[in-house]
Amino acid sequence: MAFDFIEHSIEQRRTKSLLRRRICIQSSDARYINVDSKRYLNFASNDYLGLGGPVLANDVLSGSRSSSLVTGYLDVHKKLEHALCQLLGYDDAMLFSSGFSANSSVLKALFNEQSVAKDSAIFQDKLNHASLIDGALHSDARHIRFNHNDMNHLRARLEKSNALNKLIVSEGVFSMDGDSAPLAQLHALKQQHNAWLMIDDAHAFGITGKQGLGSAQTQNKPDILVITFGKAMACQGAAVLASHDVIDYLVQVNRDYIYSTAMSPVMAHSALQQLDKVINADDARTQLQQNIALFQQLCANVNIPLLTSNTPIQPIVLGSAENALKAQRKLKEHNIWLTAIRPPTVPHNTARLRVTLTAAHKSDDIHYLVQVLGEVL
Template identity: 45%
Template sequence: MSWQQRITDALAVRRGKGQFRQRQVFQPHSGASLDVNGQRYLNFAANDYLGLTRDPRIVRAWQQGAERYGVGAGGSGHVTGYGAPHAAFEEELADWLGYPRALLFISGFAANQAVIAAMMAKNDRIFADKLSHASLLEAAALSPATLRRFAHNQPDALAALLTGADGGETLVVTEGVFSMDGDSAPLSALHALTRQHGGWLMVDDAHGIGVTGEEGRGSAWQQQVQPELLVVTFGKAFGVSGAAVLCQTETADYLIQFARHLIYSTAMPPAQACALSASLACVRQGDAQRQRLAENIALFKAGAAARGFKLTPSLTAIQPLIVGDEARALALADTLRAQGCWVTAIRPPTVPPGTARLRITLSAAHRPEEIQRLLEALNDARG
């Protein structure tokens, strides 16, 4: 089979299953709306949970950083790319989250891949929640360690795997808030089990940081747990991009030596680190935004229940409406867009077969009347 035939066949399979992905050119208008092809929509698909993507304090910090430091780092952090703004933000972040060290990465995907690739060796074991993010599961599958997946958010299932574990090191992997289901991991129980068996817990809290816990410190802080490895990302509630790994000093030193994604990638622009410092200040002072978000979530859930919609048990900004059939999910998304509401249909392989859904996300930037408009559009869309 030729390369071209392989590509053609793979695309045909995706199209035939209703799983073909297409990108759109978006023009953000505000935290709650966007423009596509000259048409304005209410935005219920983004992860901008606190409405910070266009916050003038963060924009100004990035502009000032660019004026002072330029628009790029110019090299890996191991060469010439690690500047004062990076070091300052790492210190601020570590202090805020109660860890000795923080290491910045260009993305959450890179951070997850780097940590697992650097930490795991042959005869080690990775026990991952079966619904963990693709970056975690892919890294685990590619590592020399043995990967086993446990039933979603089921500590008893993890306990059974841990009891049978023998030899090598053990890493338990989960998300804090699951990106597609919106539910929260039982981190306290998972951490207790992991430590009981001499393992380490790694938590990707991309969707919890900034939103849950005191000052938005995230899922682990909320559950009074300090995982050995905590990954936080800045493209959701922080409104920017990038990620960091929080850990002990010696672990950080080890990752600096062996994390290839850190060593061989150009560092994030110093101006971005300036913006992240400003964003952290906004997040820490963001109780009002978190309260508005909580009110919006409650309003949506109550309205959906009153109209007979069956949502998942999520209490977070991620409110999935499970449809099941992929074509039906796409049709519902199209119908909502025709009524001015941008909602994304999520289909396999991103989610398990038979669980295609509308992934509805809420923000502190949404007004109550906009949420009511979404509810009415959903009601009309189902016919």
């Protein structure tokens, strides 16, 4: 029968422990989460600095009512863009309602003209976020992958390419492994091969560098920087920062931007408030680093292997999806909320528990987490 593939696909995923389910959260913050009237310690939040909470937006319009190129580009949007440019040292910016849209649309838009695409190539880290992969796959440029953080492999790929327009794309901090991109080496390679560098700083902004400026803290800033507001800023939306010419070009050809209603003014207002909190959150960043160090030391004491990461993302690789789900269920029985990350989000045989630490966690929380992990694993 028609569309039988849907039921078949769902059943296959269920059999392989890969079926995804939405869970309705009653309330949550950076430390606790409430589900079905039960409270759990929350180790699955991206609110790394614990800055989430009520935001007052009196007299702010709930909706922008049209796209940014009709009547949707409002004063609050311009203020947010200006604040980001001043803070991060870029000429211009444009706002998106999600980081996924920002990432994917930039790669599609840059190489959307056949005359340009035939002379262009995108070089991506194999562990880049799905939004970056999707953007490149829907681009007309050649899509070339290099092994994760392997600069020798990237160099070889660049040397073999005769493309005129080369764009290297990486994450600042990788969302599933928690490790950081070698920014200095990426910059050196881009200079040697007359390329550009684009960095998705979703999990670095607010966390790494002075004032949490992430990848933009370096003297050699990427040519295109994507900042998302849903992690350390604890709100919603994203911004693409670049030169005036790049932003002007994207305004002309970026279909996601042109044909979408502009970001809600409420969210832009919230992002402005949260941006100020992030750059003044040095105490929270210090506490976060202390929590990361404590977790790593306690795990080492009981021989729980962690991937190499100095960020709030601390993965514990368990191999099979079934093992990861089983561990997740056992942790839940001990009032700990953790997410089992399974393929295709991560490569096959690398299903894992993705522990995310925040500045809001107390020492006792982390001791309890590691104690239970030791029993469960």
